[in-house]
Amino acid sequence: MERAKGSVTGNVVLECRNVGRTFKGYNGGPDNEVLRGVDFEVRENEFLVLFGAGQCGKTTLLNILAGLDMPTEGEVFARGKKVTGPAPERGVVYQKTSLFPWMTVEDNVGFGPKVRHMPKAERAARIKKYLELVGLTGFEKSFPGQLSGGMRQRVGIARAYANQPDIMLMDEPFGHLDAQTRYMMEEELQRIWQKEKRTVVFVTNNIEEALFLADRIILLTNCPTHIKKEYAIDMPHPRDYVDPEFLRLRQEITDNMDLTL
Amino acid sequence: MKQFLQKHKYKLISVCSFLFVLLVWELVTDVFHAISPLMLPSPAKILETFIYKLSGGTNPDGATLFENIWASLKIALGGYVVGVLIGVPLGVGMAWSRRFELFAKPLFNIIRPLPALAWIPLMILWLGIGYRSKIGIIFFAAFISATVNSYTGIRRTSQVHLWVGKTFGAANRQLLFKVAIPTALPMIFTGLRLALGSAWVALVAAELLAATRGLGFMIQMARMLGRPDVIIVGMLTIGFIGLLLNTVLEKLQNKFVKGAKKG
Amino acid sequence: MIDTTSKSRFSIKQLTVIYTIISLLSLLVVWELAARFTSASMFLPPASQVLMAFCRSFVEPIGKHTMLVHLGYSLYRVAVAFAISTVTGIALGVGMGYSRLLEAILKPLFEFIRPIPPLAWIPLSILWFGLGDTGKFFIIFLGCFCFITVNTYDGAKNVDPELMGAARMLGASERQVFFEIVLPSSVPYIFAGLQIAVTAGWSAVVGAEMVQSNEGVGWMIVRGMSTGNTQQIMVGMVAIGIVGFILANLTSALERRLCAWNEQKGV
Numbered sequence: 094m095e096r097a098k099g100s101v102t103g104n105v106v107l108e109c110r111n112v113g114r115t116f117k118g119y120n121g122g123p124d125n126e127v128l129r130g131v132d133f134e135v136r137e138n139e140f141l142v143l144f145g146a147g148q149c150g151k152t153t154l155l156n157i158l159a160g161l162d163m164p165t166e167g168e169v170f171a172r173g174k175k176v177t178g179p180a181p182e183r184g185v186v187y188q189k190t191s192l193f194p195w196m197t198v199e200d201n202v203g204f205g206p207k208v209r210h211m212p213k214a215e216r217a218a219r220i221k222k223y224l225e226l227v228g229l230t231g232f233e234k235s236f237p238g239q240l241s242g243g244m245r246q247r248v249g250i251a252r253a254y255a256n257q258p259d260i261m262l263m264d265e266p267f268g269h270l271d272a273q274t275r276y277m278m279e280e281e282l283q284r285i286w287q288k289e290k291r292t293v294v295f296v297t298n299n300i301e302e303a304l305f306l307a308d309r310i311i312l313l314t315n316c317p318t319h320i321k322k323e324y325a326i327d328m329p330h331p332r333d334y335v336d337p338e339f340l341r342l343r344q345e346i347t348d349n350m351d352l353t354l
Numbered sequence: 355m356k357q358f359l360q361k362h363k364y365k366l367i368s369v370c371s372f373l374f375v376l377l378v379w380e381l382v383t384d385v386f387h388a389i390s391p392l393m394l395p396s397p398a399k400i401l402e403t404f405i406y407k408l409s410g411g412t413n414p415d416g417a418t419l420f421e422n423i424w425a426s427l428k429i430a431l432g433g434y435v436v437g438v439l440i441g442v443p444l445g446v447g448m449a450w451s452r453r454f455e456l457f458a459k460p461l462f463n464i465i466r467p468l469p470a471l472a473w474i475p476l477m478i479l480w481l482g483i484g485y486r487s488k489i490g491i492i493f494f495a496a497f498i499s500a501t502v503n504s505y506t507g508i509r510r511t512s513q514v515h516l517w518v519g520k521t522f523g524a525a526n527r528q529l530l531f532k533v534a535i536p537t538a539l540p541m542i543f544t545g546l547r548l549a550l551g552s553a554w555v556a557l558v559a560a561e562l563l564a565a566t567r568g569l570g571f572m573i574q575m576a577r578m579l580g581r582p583d584v585i586i587v588g589m590l591t592i593g594f595i596g597l598l599l600n601t602v603l604e605k606l607q608n609k610f611v612k613g614a615k616k617g
Numbered sequence: 618m619i620d621t622t623s624k625s626r627f628s629i630k631q632l633t634v635i636y637t638i639i640s641l642l643s644l645l646v647v648w649e650l651a652a653r654f655t656s657a658s659m660f661l662p663p664a665s666q667v668l669m670a671f672c673r674s675f676v677e678p679i680g681k682h683t684m685l686v687h688l689g690y691s692l693y694r695v696a697v698a699f700a701i702s703t704v705t706g707i708a709l710g711v712g713m714g715y716s717r718l719l720e721a722i723l724k725p726l727f728e729f730i731r732p733i734p735p736l737a738w739i740p741l742s743i744l745w746f747g748l749g750d751t752g753k754f755f756i757i758f759l760g761c762f763c764f765i766t767v768n769t770y771d772g773a774k775n776v777d778p779e780l781m782g783a784a785r786m787l788g789a790s791e792r793q794v795f796f797e798i799v800l801p802s803s804v805p806y807i808f809a810g811l812q813i814a815v816t817a818g819w820s821a822v823v824g825a826e827m828v829q830s831n832e833g834v835g836w837m838i839v840r841g842m843s844t845g846n847t848q849q850i851m852v853g854m855v856a857i858g859i860v861g862f863i864l865a866n867l868t869s870a871l872e873r874r875l876c877a878w879n880e881q882k883g884v
Contacts, residue, residue: 161782161785179785181788183786184786184787185786187779189779191777191780191782191783193780193783193784193798193801194802194878195801195804195876196878204784204787204789205788208787208789208790208797209788236878237878238878256787363721364717364718364720367718367721367722368721369725371721371722371723372725372729375726392744393744393745394745456633456640457636460636460637461644464641464858465858467861467865468854468857468861469816469819469824469861470820471736472823472853472857473854474838474839475827475841475850475853476838476842476850476851479660479841479842479845479847554734555734558734559734559736559824559827562736562740562828563827563828563839573737574740576740577740577741577743580744585740585741585744586741589737589738589741592733592734593730593732593737596732596734597732
């Protein structure tokens with residue numbers, strides 16, 4: 094395994110130490126090793142992309158970082174403290190958005206602050222701020238079912254931001270969107286992130302998306318998933334899909350990808 | 355052992371909970387006599403009565419348990435078959451032909467909100483207290499569920515499937531029998547199950563009001579004679595037969611409806 | 618062929634109205650003629666007479682009361698029992714759906730009672746509660762309760778685990794997950810249960826009143842039976858049908874209002 098040099102500095106926010114995860118086989122069937130020896134750290138305000146093809150491992154890894162799943166080997170530390178369960182310091186944006194369908198957009202965004210007992214006035218200000226940030230002012234009273242896929246993802250991002258988490262974990266958030274909307278949302282996310290920087294761990298199987306967003310890319314291989322290589326990406330934003338450097342990196346990373354499943 | 359306990363923890367709790375209720379019941383009746391046996395007989399007494407009725411005892415209503423079950427079942431199934439034979443084609447017809455729907459649906463909608471039980475007096479007045487009136491009542495109970503579900507089932511036939519059928523040159527009749535009805539089969543089966551449930555419930559009600567044999571009659575007689583043990587035996591039998599009928603239809607559904615989840 | 622396009626010059630809506638009038642009128646005419654000119658007149662009063670009697674029943678008493686009082690008795694019994702079963706059914710359903718322990722303790726008992734039709738409890742309830750209203754509340758309660766419990770239970774069991782996960786990630790405590798996520802996402806299921814329950818409750822009150830009562834619509838029709846008064850039975854049936862129709866539609870209208878978010882699926 095090679096480490097990328099330089100480019101990213103700052104305090105370590107999240108450490109993933111030698112994490113492995115094996116699922117017990119059903120009814121005495123063979124065990125399924127999904128993750129093996131995954132070891133990396135995430136630094137403050139960096140945009141880290143976990144990139145890999147195929148089905149297994151990436152979501153499991155993200156769930157472990159979130160504290161929704163426990164590794165069978167190794168440990169995860171958040172700011173030096175061992176992760177033992179989900180916590181509001183780590184916000185998650187899912188592929189399916191997981192918006193609460195019976196709440197309006199503003200109630201969805203305000204959910205985190207509400208359950209953490211933030212006073213009403215402060216909460217309203219925060220909802221306003223983040224709906225503005227994601228460009229959804231005017232949709233406060235809509236229900237998620239009335240919004241398009243891209244708009245729902247914006248609500249999901251605003252909801253994660255509104256909790257002001259220490260780190261945001263995004264699990265293929267644009268995976269369900271059509272190509273056009275996907276490009277637009279990638280640009281939007283980049284704009285939002287530039288405006289209010291957060292530490293982000295972003296999972297994707299789309300190389301263009303990875304290169305467009307990332308400060309650093311960790312290339313994962315399949316079954317059991319482990320780290321193959323790291324790339325520091327220091328092209329300036331906004332990036333251009335047909336820039337020679339972009340294309341070169343794209344070629345290099347895809348060449349290194351493990352396409353067997 | 356410990357692993358076994360852990361694995362079956364909730365099952366064990368279920369069993370314990372059930373046994374606990376039986377135990378308390380037995381204690382307040384037979385042991386401490388806190389409740390009069392005329393109000394609530396003990397589980398032991400109920401079991402005794404059950405065995406007595408099962409093994410051919412005819413007291414207090416004049417028939418064994420099996421004779422009562424058979425009397426009820428015969429009538430329930432009779433009315434059910436008539437209800438289904440009319441209800442399913444009616445539902446399919448209303449969903450398939452717009453003209454027929456326009457004409458028949460208002461009539462059906464008049465009958466629909468009326469509980470089957472409300473037909474009992476009229477049926478008894480018209481057809482007497484014999485089996486014919488009860489078949490009439492059960493017919494209404496079964497007929498409505500059968501019609502509603504067949505109708506909805508056909509209506510939910512995906513337009514795409516019909517288009518595919520059409521582009522392959524299927525005639526209207528073929529579309530109905532080869533596409534629409536097979537798609538609707540899970541719904542229709544659900545309707546058949548609901549219909550059987552309603553039929554069974556309606557039968558009990560009819561027998562409570564007017565009968566000379568059957569499970570409903572048995573519990574009504576037992577009430578008049580102050581035999582709560584027989585009432586409870588009758589209730590449990592009614593519940594058990596209802597469950598059994600449902601299970602049989604479920605098995606049939608799983609056998610006949612392939613490639614589709616039950617609706 | 619399911620044909621949603623119409624070739625005639627009337628819209629579907631107009632056609633529906635026209636055909637409804639035609640089909641209902643032909644029913645009434647056939648009924649009226651049969652009752653007046655055939656041997657069916659022995660047991661079938663003419664439609665016009667039944668309708669007249671129905672209208673009269675609101676001013677002239679049947680038995681001791683006018684129609685509205687009878688309906689009032691029946692509706693009061695349903696309302697009380699329905700309210701009790703709603704509270705207990707939702708509590709029990711959500712409890713069993715959310716807590717595995719409660720499920721393990723209560724489900725076998727519930728499953729034991731569930732297949733017994735509510736009307737089969739009538740003899741026992743008369744022994745226990747006598748002939749008054751309490752026994753009827755009990756029967757109607759049983760009629761509604763099972764449907765509400767089963768549906769609520771399904772709803773609470775089927776809460777999207779990702780939504781619960783999302784709520785926990787946002788900092789919700791277990792209590793908040795229960796009240797903010799499990800309960801609201803069960804609401805459509807609960808409403809489906811309430812809708813079946815209200816119909817079942819209406820049916821149960823008719824049954825209970827038929828077996829034992831001195832007033833109410835169930836009494837009205839069973840009294841008509843024992844006095845051989847077909848017209849009174851039919852008047853009662855008209856009332857039962859109309860109220861049944863209103864009750865069923867009232868709950869679905871309420872559901873559309875309260876669960877507006879559930880109209881657009883696919884979130």
